[in-house]
Amino acid sequence: MNKVNNSGNTKKPTHKQAVILKAKQEHPNLTTREIAKIADTDHAYVIRTLRRYGIDRVHVDLYKQHRADILAGLQADSVKTYYKLTEKDKKKLIMRRGLVDLGISYDKERLERDLSTANIINVFADLEALRAAREGQANDQE
Numbered sequence: 001m002n003k004v005n006n007s008g009n010t011k012k013p014t015h016k017q018a019v020i021l022k023a024k025q026e027h028p029n030l031t032t033r034e035i036a037k038i039a040d041t042d043h044a045y046v047i048r049t050l051r052r053y054g055i056d057r058v059h060v061d062l063y064k065q066h067r068a069d070i071l072a073g074l075q076a077d078s079v080k081t082y083y084k085l086t087e088k089d090k091k092k093l094i095m096r097r098g099l100v101d102l103g104i105s106y107d108k109e110r111l112e113r114d115l116s117t118a119n120i121i122n123v124f125a126d127l128e129a130l131r132a133a134r135e136g137q138a139n140d141q142e
Contacts, residue, residue, distance in 0.1 A: 017053075020035055023035045067112050071108055078102050078105070
């Protein structure tokens, strides 16, 4: 798990740093002292690690409060980038799951807004039913 620190450098965290980051991610309301106990280190090291990877309480709280809007903004940026691509590059992106990742991000945004994501499953089921019906008609015409 690589993280980007404040200076933009990517560095793989040590095992202890990974434990700290995972604890903060899974339990964002824990204090640095509580995380230090989990990671078997002192709280100053926890603070340094969180700062190194750009995580501080204010930003975490802001992110949690505006997570759906942040996800929507990321989706908008992805769509803008997609439409600037050539047709050849769009096909490559599709093959690399770029649009699937956008769909996953959309689902996460809907979950954050307490909106249903189950209707997406229904759309896919309807598409599959239409494909099967079309294939059946094609076979009947032969």
